[in-house]
Amino acid sequence: MAKVFAIANQKGGVAKTTTCINLAASLVATRRRVLLIDLDPQGNATTGSGVDKLSLEHSVYDVLTGDCSLVEAMQFSEHGGYQLLPANRDLTAAEVVLLNMPAKEHRLREALAPIRENYDYVLIDCPPSLSMLTVNALAAADGVIIPMQCEYYALEGLSDLVSSIQRISQALNPNLQIEGLLRTMYDPRIGLTHDVSDQLKAHFGDKLYETVIPRNVRLAEAPSHGMPALVYDKQSKGAQAYLALAGELSRRQRRAARSDTKA
Ligand code: ADP
């Protein structure tokens, strides 16, 4: 049964999409079956997976509105090795259309239910907002992975996200947890980086991933070739960091499974 993780932060440009693509490819490299869901109308995860967002026959929008099944809209990312549920500009309309639909917060969860057992991981790339699309992602997820840059304002935005997660877990999805916080575009030469890291550790304890993603130009270049960094330049620091993250994530899952069987 797949673990479903929403990659969310209402701030733009914190590496949500970069994390989705590269974590998905890294999990595939460790023989996991992965589905990546692009839930951002910008469609960056779609393009970065090597799929043309302008010529989609079906997209995640049709799945949310019930016009096709998830399997019908899915495409294979050749370089990434994972299945992709693509998105494009059409998704902008979902915000309004969903408001008039029954069980509007649970559309994605319901679409996922029949295929969850075919995957080990489902990653959902959220838009930079706490909109109805993000609510659908959080209602469908077991955990939230929060990518963030170690800047002063990052901490401020984080409290809004954490209270949204708490609200949604009370109202819609009692299973929802913060899976982990990921430091992205990490630059240890900047003094503030260490202060923010210390504060994150104090606040979130072992939810903070030990793996950090360094600033690395290969991670920025790879999407324009429609590939993860692992294929574009396997030896790059960025590709290796995301491989390490996949390892840390799997170790956490195994540890959690062991303590579940003991309890
Ligand atoms: P989001 O999805 O949160 O808006 P993106 O993943 O699109 O963020 O990343 C924002 C920009 O930063 C993109 O141009 C991306 O290529 C670049 N980027 C992301 N992570 C890194 C990194 N570790 N090093 C260098 N550039 C990065």
Ligand code: MG
């Ligand atoms: Mg994005």
